[in-house]
Amino acid sequence: MEERLPGGRNDGAVRAGDTVRRRAGDHTPAVHALLEHLHRSGFHRAPRALGFDEQGREVLTFLPGLTVGEQRPWPAWARGDAALVAAGAWLRDFHDAVRSFVPPPGARWGGDHDEVRPGEVVGHHDAAPYNAVWRPLPTAADPDAGELVGFVDWELAAPADPLRDLAFSALAWVPLSARDVAAADGFPGGPRVVAERARRLRLLLEAYRWDGDVATVLAAVERRAREHADGLRAAAADGYVPAVRLVTEGVADAFDRAADELVADAPLLVATR
Structure with missing residues (x-):
């Protein structure tokens, strides 16, 4: 059974068990290579690519936790200092992990060029609250404390x-x-x-x-x-x-x-x- 996931204003995604299915594009093989590199490098705060299903959709691991989804105003955790700090640390760790990534030949990306130029990395480019997955771990001192599980929606990944x-x-x-x-x-x-x-x-x-x-x-x-x-x-x-x-x-x-x-x-x- 598939369940529509909230958010995803462009194409959306569905959950099937512990996987996420979404429409693939020209960029998808390169994104899957990127995600696999992250996991081989020990960076596990991102979905893992599992290939394609019988409908040609990409298959990714599901990241369990809270999301902004279609809530507006955003939930308190997305506006708190803890998530802000976690997002900054995540981005730095991601950039460090991706510096050793060598894209596959003929890689296509969602940006304005496909080659990785000097000084560039393949970035996420949409690591925003609406793409964050958050696991709350509230304390008496900080009710908004928690852990950033990772970011989803990697279709805009590109060299920059x-x-x-x-x-x-x-x-x-x-x-x-x-x-x-x-x-x-x-x-x-x-x-x-x-x-x-x-x-x-x-x-x-x-x-x-x-x-x-x-x-x-x-x-x-x-x-x-x-x-x-x-x-x-x-x-x-x-x-x-x-x-x-x-x-x-x-x-x-x-x-x-x-x-x-x-x-x-x-x-x-x-x-x-």
Whole structure:
């Protein structure tokens, strides 16, 4: 028996026992090679690829835990410091594990190029709360404490500078999204919003063990937000139905607003301690 999993706005996925089935694409063989490399390297906080089923769908191991799914506002764990810190540490450990990955010949990816260029790794590029799987382990001191089981939805995996991957995680987890979007996700606004964003950004960068400056990350976040907006509009213009829907819903515009707000907030985000 198959059970539809919540979320998955583009194609969705179903659970069958301890496996997940979802539609495959040109990128799927390369993603499966990546996931297998991670497990051989001892990095087990990601699904494992199990091949394809009789319908041609990819088969992955199911990661047990809580997900954001279709909840909005997001659940408390997705907005807490514990998950933010865990996400930063996960991303750094993933980048360390993937540096030794050699893609198979002819690998196709979900980005704008397929070859791994100097200084690049194959990143996840969507390691956001809505793709996180969380196991709560609450304590009296921290009711939102828990363990990050891993991230799902690897179809956007592609070669890029690791900073591009980190930038999207900052955009999603701090969050550095447009204020109205962050409010709808459950994050507080008000006069302290920039100070709170600065605090959470530093938590994320410390967990990632970022050794550069904050301004460099903020510039990368702005670029990433604008690229995402432009990419959605281009895909919609090409007739890609999920992108048409997202652009119609105002998602591309929201990424542009996030970039504009970030430009205005950047001096305070860098200066606030």
